[in-house]
Amino acid sequence: MPVGVIGRVCALVLLSVILCGASACSATGLFGQQHEYEEDLYLALDGSVVANVNASVASLVALHGLALDPDPNAGIDLDKTRAAFEGAGARATMTLSRRDGRRFVHATVRAESLAALSQLRPFAWSTYRFDRVGDLFQFRQVVGRPAVAQPIALRWDGTEVVVFKLHVPSVIVFHNAPSRRVERGNILEWEQPLTDRLAGRPVEMEVHMEPESILRTTLLLFGSMILAAVGTLLAAVWWIARRGRNSTPGVHP
Numbered sequence: 001m002p003v004g005v006i007g008r009v010c011a012l013v014l015l016s017v018i019l020c021g022a023s024a025c026s027a028t029g030l031f032g033q034q035h036e037y038e039e040d041l042y043l044a045l046d047g048s049v050v051a052n053v054n055a056s057v058a059s060l061v062a063l064h065g066l067a068l069d070p071d072p073n074a075g076i077d078l079d080k081t082r083a084a085f086e087g088a089g090a091r092a093t094m095t096l097s098r099r100d101g102r103r104f105v106h107a108t109v110r111a112e113s114l115a116a117l118s119q120l121r122p123f124a125w126s127t128y129r130f131d132r133v134g135d136l137f138q139f140r141q142v143v144g145r146p147a148v149a150q151p152i153a154l155r156w157d158g159t160e161v162v163v164f165k166l167h168v169p170s171v172i173v174f175h176n177a178p179s180r181r182v183e184r185g186n187i188l189e190w191e192q193p194l195t196d197r198l199a200g201r202p203v204e205m206e207v208h209m210e211p212e213s214i215l216r217t218t219l220l221l222f223g224s225m226i227l228a229a230v231g232t233l234l235a236a237v238w239w240i241a242r243r244g245r246n247s248t249p250g251v252h253p
Contacts, residue, residue: 047130
């Protein structure tokens with residue numbers, strides 16, 4: 001295998017290890033704050049979307065008014081809770097976990113469109129726009145006030161963080177993420193203190209992106225690498241065979 005290809009494979013393995021380590025820390029903020037509520041949006045260029053919500057039961061009660069008991073020892077009706085994350089054009093799967101003795105909900109929602117997603121109670125606080133403008137796609141999301149008129153009084157210590165993440169399907173041309181960073185190639189993040197989220201301070205997210213998906217570009221890159229490697233191998237075999245023929249002594253009667 002050519003040295004260049006081996007180097008690329010090693011780089012990919014190293015990147016996989018790094019990503020695995022990063023995913024293990026996904027529930028923790030940049031400065032060690034615990035993510036009380038996390039919303040991950042995986043956007044596709046056709047407008048479909050996968051949304052992951054990882055949140056404490058207490059935050060789901062306070063921010064979305066879900067009919068859950070925040071007592072860590074209380075039971076949770078998984079089917080009833082999942083129903084809040086489902087609707088026309090949207091289906092959800094759900095699991096539960098514990099962290100520091102408290103209950104957390106992990107929901108994955110697959111929606112046909114952002115319009116379908118916005119009809120679901122946990123996402124109704126956001127307005128979405130995703131349009132093609134000229135040669136670019138433009139995404140805009142504004143997270144408004146929680147839908148709860150009188151939030152339940154719950155105890156927090158003031159260090160809790162709410163985070164919104166956007167997984168962009170193509171090359172990012174512009175974004176307004178406060179960190180000014182693009183994580184792992186295509187992930188943007190907006191953090192907000194839970195106190196600000198409870199107070200309804202808006203979060204405005206805007207991204208401009210290329211019209212070609214990263215997956216398509218990556219597949220083309222890998223395809224070209226494979227073709228180059230095969231071409232190099234065939235050329236080497238042809239050269240060795242030709243050299244062998246040229247170096248064979250002649251046979252005389």
